[in-house]
Amino acid sequence: MAEQQIVPSHQLVAPVARQSGQPVSRCYQCHKCTAGCPVTMAMDLMPHQVVRFVQLGLEEELLKSKTIWQCAACRTCVSRCPNGIDIAAINDALKQRALAKGVQPALPEVAAFHQAFLASVKSKGRVHELGMMIAFKMKTGTYFQDVPLGLKMFRRGKLRLLPEGLKNKARFRALWQGEKGGQA
Amino acid sequence: MKLSYYPGCSLHSTAAEFSASTEAVFKALGVELQELGDWCCCGATSGHSLNSYLSHALPLHNLILAEAAGNDLLVPCAACYNSLKAAQTFMAGGSQEARELNQQAGQILEREYRGEVQVRHVVDMLADDRIKALLEERLQKRLAGLPLAAYYGCLLTRPPKVASFEANPEQPRLMDRLLARCGATPVGWTHKNECCGASLAIPQPQLVEQLVGKITAAARYAGAAAIVTACPLCQTNLDSRQPAGAEPLPVFFITEIIGLALGLDAAPWLKKHLVDPLPLLRQQGLLVAS
Numbered sequence A: 001m002a003e004q005q006i007v008p009s010h011q012l013v014a015p016v017a018r019q020s021g022q023p024v025s026r027c028y029q030c031h032k033c034t035a036g037c038p039v040t041m042a043m044d045l046m047p048h049q050v051v052r053f054v055q056l057g058l059e060e061e062l063l064k065s066k067t068i069w070q071c072a073a074c075r076t077c078v079s080r081c082p083n084g085i086d087i088a089a090i091n092d093a094l095k096q097r098a099l100a101k102g103v104q105p106a107l108p109e110v111a112a113f114h115q116a117f118l119a120s121v122k123s124k125g126r127v128h129e130l131g132m133m134i135a136f137k138m139k140t141g142t143y144f145q146d147v148p149l150g151l152k153m154f155r156r157g158k159l160r161l162l163p164e165g166l167k168n169k170a171r172f173r174a175l176w177q178g179e180k181g182g183q184a
Numbered sequence B: 001m002k003l004s005y006y007p008g009c010s011l012h013s014t015a016a017e018f019s020a021s022t023e024a025v026f027k028a029l030g031v032e033l034q035e036l037g038d039w040c041c042c043g044a045t046s047g048h049s050l051n052s053y054l055s056h057a058l059p060l061h062n063l064i065l066a067e068a069a070g071n072d073l074l075v076p077c078a079a080c081y082n083s084l085k086a087a088q089t090f091m092a093g094g095s096q097e098a099r100e101l102n103q104q105a106g107q108i109l110e111r112e113y114r115g116e117v118q119v120r121h122v123v124d125m126l127a128d129d130r131i132k133a134l135l136e137e138r139l140q141k142r143l144a145g146l147p148l149a150a151y152y153g154c155l156l157t158r159p160p161k162v163a164s165f166e167a168n169p170e171q172p173r174l175m176d177r178l179l180a181r182c183g184a185t186p187v188g189w190t191h192k193n194e195c196c197g198a199s200l201a202i203p204q205p206q207l208v209e210q211l212v213g214k215i216t217a218a219a220r221y222a223g224a225a226a227i228v229t230a231c232p233l234c235q236t237n238l239d240s241r242q243p244a245g246a247e248p249l250p251v252f253f254i255t256e257i258i259g260l261a262l263g264l265d266a267a268p269w270l271k272k273h274l275v276d277p278l279p280l281l282r283q284q285g286l287l288v289a290s
């Protein structure tokens, strides 16, 4: 990134502000968000940098960053930001932008998890945790990770074998497919 | 008193003991819980991460069903509670998007959202004056001085304007007070509302183990014999991902502790835990009933 010329552009502020509902331009880089964030050790951009990069229009760096996928959505940042900026919501907007533009997620396993989760909800209306875990493992090839834990949970009756469904499937399906929901 | 009940997906599976203990506690208090018919998943983190539409539409489905049922909605899962509150905030904002969503949902569900239903988390409800009075009559201080760390995590208090029912969301206290009423000693500690990593446990187990390690170390340092939570994600992560090295701490749901103090049979719930809490409870003489 160092060798790349940074050309500040405000063109990213409006769409990200609209999609996330956050007053992105109010940020004055006080770093309170970053000071409280629990997962900075695994981030490549600090939370305050995410906001600054949006202000500067550095879209490619943002969409390719680990940070937008790493965010745990704990909302410590927004609780403490003097300007009420919810960086989890900004990260969500950037994740959706990255997928819409075909940018490969920097943490593919996190993206695969969210996709497996929503696929499970889509098919039955409720998450089937066991089925979702299997789908996630097929997608990521992490077949053996957490298997002993899964077995322990299974033995204690914490994982249902069969999914539960809704009675009124048509109603749920119609709502799911509503105007903008169809793509998930 | 009658409440609608929204268990959510985790309480029908990995956190079945949270549901069973919630139902038993409210039953013991004479409060009728009626499970919302045909509720759907709230979408949780994955919903708001990948699809803004669904993050509002799925909770709205449940809010409309709850309004049709007509009672306040009791929600034990912190993640479901947070999604429902966020959707209510979105709808109350009255944006064009919100109005369109309501119209569309109204056509599909034959009823629009009116903003009348009260969404109450279990902790919030147990601190409600009406329930407090009922608890006062029946609670026994059975947990004689047991040092417990009340762990609130993220979703019950943040963002404060959307989700919190605490006077000070940075220093939540309602669970501490409930524990004290059961006779336990809530410890003062540093990691009450630090994040456990939530659903990142599945794609990134090592990261979550690191976060869980910090939380359990802090609880141990404060002298806690166990941790008490009101979130199925927190409980699962803390119960299953404590790093090797120290004796793992048992992790209870708040309703299990209240159930114990009400003299209910807690054994069926506690047998589901991965870190076995029975030795600690036996040592305290708390399992005589079973």
Ligand code: SF4
Pocket (backbone or CB within 6 Å): A026, A027, A028, A029, A030, A031, A032, A033, A034, A047, A048, A051, A077, A080, A081, A082, A083, A084, A085
């Ligand atoms: S806390 Fe708010 S104002 Fe301060 S750097 Fe972070 S986003 Fe900007």
Ligand code: SF4
Pocket (backbone or CB within 6 Å): A033, A036, A037, A038, A039, A047, A070, A071, A072, A073, A074, A075, A076, A077, A078, A087, A088
């Ligand atoms: S919501 Fe995301 S960016 Fe904000 S503090 Fe939590 S993990 Fe960090």
